[in-house]
Amino acid sequence: MARRRIRAVIMRRDNLRYDFPPDFAQRLNGQSVRGVGRRAKYLLVELGSGDVLLMHLGMSGSFRVMRRGTLGKHDHVVFEMSTDAMVVFTDPRRFGFMTLLAPGERETHATLRALGPEPLARQFDAAALARELRRRKTSLKIALLDQRVVAGLGNIYVVEALYRARLSPKRRASTLVTRAGEPRPALATLVTAIQDVLKDAIRNQNRPGGDDRFLVYDREGRRCPRRGCTGTIARIVQGGRSTFYCPVCQT
């Protein structure tokens, strides 16, 4: 998509909850694509006009590029490119999100502005995490899911990271910080665990998901895979979402 031109945008249904401005398609038609980027789970496409196309895949969204072929019922938005390729946005559950930001709005957009550090960036370390968790009364699991604490972690990766760090998802977030606001040693372990989980996920992105894709996620009732641990993976609900963990080795 980068350095190409958008010839036309086709909206294939009118009841998407994507917050399209009324002139969405017109503002995109004929625009050159200056660049494609990402912040947390948001995709950002910079256009020649200075507008930014802001998108989120939700949980079931995806893009594909095709030159010919038929469109399916969940292909909601089609970007016809100058190269004759079609960039197709598919989103069966319509949890995705798509809008257009005028120049400057990227900096003022409330959600984007509130996002915490990228977990793989240098700014994300034990001290940064300590500042965020210090006054949190919620559980570690809920805190890590909060995109203002660290950006881009979803349910599965939070669950996997806590397992790797041997930390209980039920633990109160502020207990990883000293009274003085210093990170306790476990926080450095957690930072590394988060980064390792993400690096592994990126490395394995093209591999078909086997049964052993996750260590604890969706593995309720199975044995804890940690060497020497005799625990059984448990499932609890936190914030309305499933958490999987080993009650024996995660403390």
Added chain:
DNA sequence: ATTGAGACCTGTCGGC
């Protein structure tokens, strides 16, 4: 201010 619950949406799966 912080936290929690509910809404949004639909494909899939287990139970009857």
Added chain:
DNA sequence: TGCCGACAGGTCTCAA
């Protein structure tokens, strides 16, 4: 075989 409810996911909105 078919029906029905539960569930999964991320984020926003509203209420305590």
